[in-house]
Amino acid sequence: xxxxxxxxxxxxxxxxxxxxxxxxxxxxxxxxxxxxxxxxxxxxxxxxxxxxxxxxxxxxxxxxxxxxxxxxxxxxxxxxxxxxxxxxxxxxxxxxxxxxxxxxxxxxxxxxxxxxxxxxxxxxxxxxxxxxxxxxxxxxxxxxxxxxxxxxxxxxxxxxxxxxxxxxxxxxxxxxxxxxxxxxxxxxxxxxxxxxxxxxxxxxxxxxxxxxxxxxxxxxxxxxxxxxxxx
Amino acid sequence: xxxxxxxxxxxxxxxxxxxxxxxxxxxxxxxxxxxxxxxxxxxxxxxxxxxxxxxxxxxxxxxxxxxxxxxxxxxxxxxxxxxxxxxxxxxxxxxxxxxxxxxxxxxxxxxxxxxxxxxxxxxxxxxxxxxxxxxxxxxxxxxxxxx
Numbered sequence: 001x002x003x004x005x006x007x008x009x010x011x012x013x014x015x016x017x018x019x020x021x022x023x024x025x026x027x028x029x030x031x032x033x034x035x036x037x038x039x040x041x042x043x044x045x046x047x048x049x050x051x052x053x054x055x056x057x058x059x060x061x062x063x064x065x066x067x068x069x070x071x072x073x074x075x076x077x078x079x080x081x082x083x084x085x086x087x088x089x090x091x092x093x094x095x096x097x098x099x100x101x102x103x104x105x106x107x108x109x110x111x112x113x114x115x116x117x118x119x120x121x122x123x124x125x126x127x128x129x130x131x132x133x134x135x136x137x138x139x140x141x142x143x144x145x146x147x148x149x150x151x152x153x154x155x156x157x158x159x160x161x162x163x164x165x166x167x168x169x170x171x172x173x174x175x176x177x178x179x180x181x182x183x184x185x186x187x188x189x190x191x192x193x194x195x196x197x198x199x200x201x202x203x204x205x206x207x208x209x210x211x212x213x214x215x216x217x218x219x220x221x222x223x224x225x226x227x228x229x230x231x
Numbered sequence: 232x233x234x235x236x237x238x239x240x241x242x243x244x245x246x247x248x249x250x251x252x253x254x255x256x257x258x259x260x261x262x263x264x265x266x267x268x269x270x271x272x273x274x275x276x277x278x279x280x281x282x283x284x285x286x287x288x289x290x291x292x293x294x295x296x297x298x299x300x301x302x303x304x305x306x307x308x309x310x311x312x313x314x315x316x317x318x319x320x321x322x323x324x325x326x327x328x329x330x331x332x333x334x335x336x337x338x339x340x341x342x343x344x345x346x347x348x349x350x351x352x353x354x355x356x357x358x359x360x361x362x363x364x365x366x367x368x369x370x371x372x373x374x375x376x377x378x
Binding site for chain 1 (some may be wrong): 254256257264265270271272274278283284298300
Protein backbone atom coordinates (compact mmCIF):
# COMPACT_ATOMS: atom_id res chain seq x y z
CA UNK A 1 0.00 0.00 0.00
CA UNK A 2 2.71 2.39 1.07
CA UNK A 3 4.79 1.76 -2.02
CA UNK A 4 1.84 2.31 -4.33
CA UNK A 5 0.99 5.53 -2.56
CA UNK A 6 4.59 6.49 -2.86
CA UNK A 7 4.43 5.85 -6.59
CA UNK A 8 1.26 7.86 -6.78
CA UNK A 9 3.16 10.72 -5.25
CA UNK A 10 5.89 10.14 -7.73
CA UNK A 11 3.48 10.60 -10.55
CA UNK A 12 1.84 13.53 -8.88
CA UNK A 13 5.24 15.13 -8.74
CA UNK A 14 5.86 14.20 -12.32
CA UNK A 15 2.67 16.04 -13.09
CA UNK A 16 3.94 18.93 -11.03
CA UNK A 17 7.28 18.52 -12.64
CA UNK A 18 5.62 18.91 -16.00
CA UNK A 19 4.73 22.37 -14.77
CA UNK A 20 5.35 25.73 -16.23
CA UNK A 21 7.43 27.21 -18.96
CA UNK A 22 8.54 30.02 -21.23
CA UNK A 23 10.67 29.68 -24.28
CA UNK A 24 9.25 31.84 -26.98
CA UNK A 25 6.36 34.24 -26.82
CA UNK A 26 3.99 32.15 -28.73
CA UNK A 27 0.39 33.08 -29.08
CA UNK A 28 0.29 31.23 -32.39
CA UNK A 29 1.38 27.96 -30.84
CA UNK A 30 -1.74 26.10 -29.88
CA UNK A 31 -1.01 22.40 -30.26
CA UNK A 32 1.79 20.08 -29.32
CA UNK A 33 2.14 16.35 -29.64
CA UNK A 34 5.05 14.16 -28.72
CA UNK A 35 6.18 10.64 -27.97
CA UNK A 36 6.56 10.36 -24.23
CA UNK A 37 8.48 7.96 -22.06
CA UNK A 38 8.28 8.15 -18.28
CA UNK A 39 10.70 6.02 -16.31
CA UNK A 40 10.27 6.13 -12.55
CA UNK A 41 11.95 4.18 -9.81
CA UNK A 42 11.73 4.33 -6.09
CA UNK A 43 15.14 3.96 -4.53
CA UNK A 44 15.63 0.28 -3.76
CA UNK A 45 12.11 -0.51 -4.94
CA UNK A 46 10.19 -1.28 -8.06
CA UNK A 47 10.10 0.83 -11.15
CA UNK A 48 7.47 1.81 -13.63
CA UNK A 49 7.54 2.56 -17.31
CA UNK A 50 4.95 4.47 -19.28
CA UNK A 51 5.24 4.76 -23.05
CA UNK A 52 2.93 6.46 -25.45
CA UNK A 53 2.18 9.66 -27.28
CA UNK A 54 0.71 12.79 -25.82
CA UNK A 55 -1.54 15.34 -27.51
CA UNK A 56 -2.30 18.73 -26.02
CA UNK A 57 -4.49 21.49 -27.37
CA UNK A 58 -3.98 24.79 -25.58
CA UNK A 59 -7.28 26.24 -26.70
CA UNK A 60 -9.34 23.42 -25.20
CA UNK A 61 -6.82 22.62 -22.45
CA UNK A 62 -7.39 18.96 -23.18
CA UNK A 63 -4.54 16.54 -22.59
CA UNK A 64 -4.74 13.14 -24.24
CA UNK A 65 -2.32 10.27 -23.74
CA UNK A 66 -2.33 7.45 -26.26
CA UNK A 67 -0.67 4.85 -24.04
CA UNK A 68 1.21 1.90 -25.45
CA UNK A 69 2.67 0.54 -22.23
CA UNK A 70 1.90 -0.76 -19.63
CA UNK A 71 -1.46 -1.35 -21.32
CA UNK A 72 -3.07 0.10 -24.40
CA UNK A 73 -5.27 2.85 -23.11
CA UNK A 74 -6.33 6.37 -23.89
CA UNK A 75 -6.17 8.82 -21.03
CA UNK A 76 -8.08 12.05 -21.35
CA UNK A 77 -7.59 14.90 -18.91
CA UNK A 78 -9.72 17.98 -19.03
CA UNK A 79 -10.74 20.29 -16.22
CA UNK A 80 -11.12 18.14 -13.14
CA UNK A 81 -11.92 14.90 -14.95
CA UNK A 82 -9.64 12.10 -15.95
CA UNK A 83 -11.03 9.39 -18.17
CA UNK A 84 -9.42 6.10 -19.11
CA UNK A 85 -10.58 4.28 -22.21
CA UNK A 86 -9.78 0.72 -23.23
CA UNK A 87 -10.78 -0.41 -26.71
CA UNK A 88 -12.95 2.69 -26.98
CA UNK A 89 -14.89 1.88 -23.84
CA UNK A 90 -14.77 4.00 -20.74
CA UNK A 91 -12.75 2.01 -18.22
CA UNK A 92 -12.27 4.53 -15.45
CA UNK A 93 -13.55 7.98 -14.57
CA UNK A 94 -12.08 10.01 -11.79
CA UNK A 95 -11.98 13.51 -10.42
CA UNK A 96 -8.54 15.04 -10.28
CA UNK A 97 -7.10 18.38 -9.43
CA UNK A 98 -7.21 20.38 -12.66
CA UNK A 99 -3.66 20.77 -13.90
CA UNK A 100 -3.61 20.63 -17.68
CA UNK A 101 -3.10 24.39 -17.91
CA UNK A 102 0.00 24.12 -15.74
CA UNK A 103 1.76 21.36 -17.64
CA UNK A 104 4.97 21.84 -19.54
CA UNK A 105 2.96 21.45 -22.73
CA UNK A 106 0.71 24.40 -21.92
CA UNK A 107 3.54 26.57 -20.70
CA UNK A 108 5.72 25.82 -23.68
CA UNK A 109 2.90 26.83 -25.99
CA UNK A 110 2.13 29.81 -23.79
CA UNK A 111 5.76 30.94 -23.60
CA UNK A 112 6.17 30.68 -19.83
CA UNK A 113 8.74 27.95 -19.31
CA UNK A 114 11.87 29.92 -18.50
CA UNK A 115 10.52 31.25 -15.19
CA UNK A 116 8.65 28.02 -14.42
CA UNK A 117 5.45 30.00 -14.83
CA UNK A 118 6.06 31.68 -11.48
CA UNK A 119 5.97 35.23 -12.77
CA UNK A 120 2.24 34.91 -13.26
CA UNK A 121 1.64 33.54 -9.78
CA UNK A 122 1.72 35.00 -6.30
CA UNK A 123 5.36 33.95 -5.91
CA UNK A 124 7.74 36.89 -5.68
CA UNK A 125 11.41 37.12 -6.58
CA UNK A 126 13.65 37.31 -3.54
CA UNK A 127 16.93 37.49 -5.39
CA UNK A 128 18.59 36.89 -8.72
CA UNK A 129 22.18 35.67 -9.00
CA UNK A 130 24.41 34.94 -11.95
CA UNK A 131 27.01 32.21 -11.85
CA UNK A 132 28.94 31.57 -15.01
CA UNK A 133 26.29 31.03 -17.67
CA UNK A 134 23.51 30.28 -15.20
CA UNK A 135 20.97 32.77 -13.87
CA UNK A 136 19.53 31.63 -10.56
CA UNK A 137 16.29 33.09 -9.21
CA UNK A 138 14.93 32.51 -5.74
CA UNK A 139 11.16 32.79 -5.45
CA UNK A 140 9.29 33.29 -2.19
CA UNK A 141 5.73 32.07 -1.74
CA UNK A 142 2.99 34.46 -0.65
CA UNK A 143 2.97 34.96 3.11
CA UNK A 144 -0.65 33.87 3.38
CA UNK A 145 0.08 30.46 1.83
CA UNK A 146 1.49 28.42 4.70
CA UNK A 147 1.70 25.19 2.72
CA UNK A 148 4.01 26.58 0.07
CA UNK A 149 7.78 26.74 0.19
CA UNK A 150 10.52 28.53 -1.66
CA UNK A 151 11.27 27.66 -5.28
CA UNK A 152 14.64 28.20 -6.91
CA UNK A 153 14.87 28.23 -10.69
CA UNK A 154 17.84 28.47 -12.97
CA UNK A 155 18.13 29.29 -16.63
CA UNK A 156 20.91 28.88 -19.15
CA UNK A 157 20.67 31.06 -22.24
CA UNK A 158 17.13 31.93 -21.19
CA UNK A 159 16.07 28.28 -21.21
CA UNK A 160 14.80 26.80 -17.98
CA UNK A 161 17.50 24.48 -16.67
CA UNK A 162 16.74 23.58 -13.09
CA UNK A 163 13.99 23.82 -10.52
CA UNK A 164 14.35 23.22 -6.80
CA UNK A 165 11.12 22.94 -4.86
CA UNK A 166 11.18 23.26 -1.10
CA UNK A 167 8.59 22.80 1.58
CA UNK A 168 7.81 25.60 4.04
CA UNK A 169 10.47 24.24 6.41
CA UNK A 170 13.09 24.64 3.71
CA UNK A 171 13.58 20.94 3.00
CA UNK A 172 14.11 20.13 -0.64
CA UNK A 173 11.18 18.19 -2.06
CA UNK A 174 12.47 17.80 -5.57
CA UNK A 175 15.21 18.75 -8.00
CA UNK A 176 14.39 18.94 -11.67
CA UNK A 177 16.58 19.43 -14.71
CA UNK A 178 15.19 20.45 -18.08
CA UNK A 179 17.69 19.57 -20.78
CA UNK A 180 18.17 18.54 -24.39
CA UNK A 181 16.17 21.44 -25.81
CA UNK A 182 14.85 20.98 -29.32
CA UNK A 183 13.59 23.77 -31.52
CA UNK A 184 10.46 22.59 -33.28
CA UNK A 185 8.57 24.95 -35.52
CA UNK A 186 10.23 27.89 -33.75
CA UNK A 187 9.35 26.61 -30.29
CA UNK A 188 11.98 25.43 -27.84
CA UNK A 189 10.98 22.32 -25.93
CA UNK A 190 13.12 20.39 -23.40
CA UNK A 191 13.18 16.80 -24.58
CA UNK A 192 14.56 15.36 -21.36
CA UNK A 193 13.46 16.09 -17.85
CA UNK A 194 15.30 14.47 -14.97
CA UNK A 195 13.93 14.61 -11.50
CA UNK A 196 14.83 13.46 -8.03
CA UNK A 197 12.00 13.54 -5.51
CA UNK A 198 12.80 13.39 -1.83
CA UNK A 199 10.08 11.84 0.25
CA UNK A 200 10.60 10.73 3.81
CA UNK A 201 13.69 8.53 3.77
CA UNK A 202 13.39 7.61 0.11
CA UNK A 203 14.39 9.09 -3.18
CA UNK A 204 12.44 8.69 -6.37
CA UNK A 205 14.27 8.96 -9.67
CA UNK A 206 12.44 9.90 -12.79
CA UNK A 207 13.37 10.60 -16.38
CA UNK A 208 10.79 11.90 -18.84
CA UNK A 209 11.76 11.87 -22.47
CA UNK A 210 9.90 13.60 -25.27
CA UNK A 211 10.53 12.74 -28.89
CA UNK A 212 9.12 13.25 -32.36
CA UNK A 213 7.59 16.56 -31.26
CA UNK A 214 5.14 18.22 -33.61
CA UNK A 215 3.72 21.70 -33.15
CA UNK A 216 0.36 22.95 -34.42
CA UNK A 217 -0.50 19.69 -36.12
CA UNK A 218 -3.77 19.55 -37.98
CA UNK A 219 -3.62 15.78 -38.08
CA UNK A 220 -4.78 13.37 -35.39
CA UNK A 221 -7.90 15.40 -34.77
CA UNK A 222 -9.50 12.24 -33.36
CA UNK A 223 -6.91 12.24 -30.59
CA UNK A 224 -6.78 15.96 -29.82
CA UNK A 225 -10.55 15.83 -29.44
CA UNK A 226 -10.81 12.26 -28.31
CA UNK A 227 -14.23 10.92 -27.63
CA UNK A 228 -15.34 7.29 -27.40
CA UNK A 229 -15.40 5.62 -30.74
CA UNK A 230 -13.29 8.27 -32.41
CA UNK A 231 -10.08 6.24 -32.31
CA UNK B 232 27.63 7.96 -3.84
CA UNK B 233 23.99 8.54 -2.89
CA UNK B 234 25.01 9.24 0.67
CA UNK B 235 27.57 11.77 -0.52
CA UNK B 236 24.95 13.37 -2.70
CA UNK B 237 22.46 13.52 0.14
CA UNK B 238 25.09 14.89 2.48
CA UNK B 239 25.92 17.59 -0.03
CA UNK B 240 22.24 18.40 -0.41
CA UNK B 241 21.89 18.72 3.35
CA UNK B 242 25.02 20.82 3.60
CA UNK B 243 23.79 23.14 0.91
CA UNK B 244 20.55 23.53 2.76
CA UNK B 245 22.19 24.10 6.12
CA UNK B 246 24.60 26.60 4.71
CA UNK B 247 21.69 28.95 4.15
CA UNK B 248 21.14 31.60 1.57
CA UNK B 249 24.80 32.04 0.71
CA UNK B 250 24.76 28.69 -1.06
CA UNK B 251 21.02 28.16 -1.39
CA UNK B 252 20.95 29.61 -4.85
CA UNK B 253 24.34 28.41 -5.99
CA UNK B 254 24.93 26.61 -9.22
CA UNK B 255 25.91 23.45 -7.37
CA UNK B 256 22.40 23.18 -6.01
CA UNK B 257 21.34 22.05 -9.47
CA UNK B 258 23.79 19.19 -9.62
CA UNK B 259 22.02 15.90 -10.10
CA UNK B 260 24.01 12.72 -10.44
CA UNK B 261 22.47 11.73 -13.74
CA UNK B 262 24.89 8.87 -14.18
CA UNK B 263 23.66 7.32 -10.95
CA UNK B 264 20.02 7.90 -11.97
CA UNK B 265 20.56 6.29 -15.35
CA UNK B 266 22.20 3.37 -13.59
CA UNK B 267 19.18 3.05 -11.27
CA UNK B 268 16.87 3.16 -14.28
CA UNK B 269 18.94 0.81 -16.44
CA UNK B 270 16.39 -2.03 -16.26
CA UNK B 271 13.67 0.36 -17.39
CA UNK B 272 15.81 1.55 -20.31
CA UNK B 273 16.27 -2.09 -21.27
CA UNK B 274 12.54 -2.70 -21.01
CA UNK B 275 11.77 0.42 -23.03
CA UNK B 276 14.02 -0.74 -25.87
CA UNK B 277 12.34 -4.14 -25.84
CA UNK B 278 8.84 -2.66 -25.88
CA UNK B 279 9.68 -0.36 -28.76
CA UNK B 280 11.03 -3.32 -30.71
CA UNK B 281 8.22 -5.74 -29.94
CA UNK B 282 5.19 -3.51 -29.25
CA UNK B 283 4.21 -5.68 -26.29
CA UNK B 284 2.17 -4.72 -23.26
CA UNK B 285 2.78 -5.49 -19.63
CA UNK B 286 0.10 -8.17 -19.56
CA UNK B 287 1.73 -9.77 -22.61
CA UNK B 288 5.09 -9.81 -20.90
CA UNK B 289 3.50 -11.15 -17.72
CA UNK B 290 1.97 -14.06 -19.64
CA UNK B 291 5.42 -14.83 -21.03
CA UNK B 292 6.85 -14.60 -17.52
CA UNK B 293 9.45 -12.21 -18.86
CA UNK B 294 12.35 -11.43 -16.54
CA UNK B 295 12.31 -7.87 -17.90
CA UNK B 296 9.36 -7.02 -15.68
CA UNK B 297 10.66 -8.63 -12.51
CA UNK B 298 11.08 -5.23 -10.89
CA UNK B 299 8.30 -3.41 -12.69
CA UNK B 300 5.07 -2.64 -10.95
CA UNK B 301 1.80 -3.10 -12.80
CA UNK B 302 0.46 -0.13 -10.90
CA UNK B 303 2.74 2.09 -12.91
CA UNK B 304 0.86 5.18 -13.93
CA UNK B 305 -2.87 4.86 -13.91
CA UNK B 306 -5.11 7.86 -14.04
CA UNK B 307 -5.78 7.68 -10.33
CA UNK B 308 -2.10 8.22 -9.72
CA UNK B 309 -2.34 11.61 -11.30
CA UNK B 310 -4.40 12.68 -8.36
CA UNK B 311 -2.87 13.77 -5.09
CA UNK B 312 -3.03 10.72 -2.90
CA UNK B 313 -6.12 8.64 -2.36
CA UNK B 314 -8.20 9.03 0.78
CA UNK B 315 -9.73 5.95 2.47
CA UNK B 316 -12.86 4.65 0.70
CA UNK B 317 -12.58 7.63 -1.61
CA UNK B 318 -13.98 9.84 1.15
CA UNK B 319 -12.24 13.15 1.54
CA UNK B 320 -9.68 12.99 4.35
CA UNK B 321 -10.92 16.30 5.73
CA UNK B 322 -14.37 14.73 6.18
CA UNK B 323 -12.85 11.74 7.96
CA UNK B 324 -11.34 14.09 10.52
CA UNK B 325 -14.31 16.41 10.58
CA UNK B 326 -16.97 13.75 11.13
CA UNK B 327 -15.11 11.15 13.14
CA UNK B 328 -12.56 13.25 15.01
CA UNK B 329 -9.51 11.42 16.30
CA UNK B 330 -10.70 7.95 15.15
CA UNK B 331 -11.17 9.39 11.65
CA UNK B 332 -7.73 10.90 11.82
CA UNK B 333 -6.32 7.52 12.86
CA UNK B 334 -8.08 5.78 9.95
CA UNK B 335 -6.58 8.21 7.45
CA UNK B 336 -3.15 7.92 9.05
CA UNK B 337 -3.03 4.13 9.06
CA UNK B 338 -4.79 3.52 5.74
CA UNK B 339 -3.09 6.09 3.56
CA UNK B 340 0.31 6.36 5.27
CA UNK B 341 0.33 9.76 3.65
CA UNK B 342 1.38 12.89 5.52
CA UNK B 343 -0.66 15.27 3.40
CA UNK B 344 -3.84 13.23 3.64
CA UNK B 345 -3.30 12.96 7.38
CA UNK B 346 -2.81 16.70 7.58
CA UNK B 347 -6.11 17.21 5.79
CA UNK B 348 -7.77 14.87 8.26
CA UNK B 349 -6.17 16.78 11.11
CA UNK B 350 -7.60 20.04 9.81
CA UNK B 351 -10.96 18.33 9.54
CA UNK B 352 -10.60 17.13 13.10
CA UNK B 353 -9.78 20.65 14.27
CA UNK B 354 -12.64 22.18 12.30
CA UNK B 355 -15.03 19.57 13.65
CA UNK B 356 -13.79 20.18 17.18
CA UNK B 357 -14.27 23.93 16.84
CA UNK B 358 -17.73 23.48 15.37
CA UNK B 359 -18.93 21.04 18.04
CA UNK B 360 -17.42 23.17 20.81
CA UNK B 361 -19.27 26.18 19.39
CA UNK B 362 -22.54 24.25 19.20
CA UNK B 363 -21.99 22.98 22.75
CA UNK B 364 -21.38 26.50 24.07
CA UNK B 365 -24.35 27.95 22.19
CA UNK B 366 -26.58 25.12 23.37
CA UNK B 367 -25.70 25.57 27.05
CA UNK B 368 -25.85 29.33 26.74
CA UNK B 369 -29.36 28.96 25.35
CA UNK B 370 -30.31 26.50 28.07
CA UNK B 371 -28.97 28.73 30.84
CA UNK B 372 -30.59 31.75 29.28
CA UNK B 373 -33.98 30.08 28.93
CA UNK B 374 -33.71 28.71 32.47
CA UNK B 375 -32.99 32.20 33.80
CA UNK B 376 -36.01 33.57 31.96
CA UNK B 377 -38.20 30.73 33.20
CA UNK B 378 -37.31 31.40 36.81
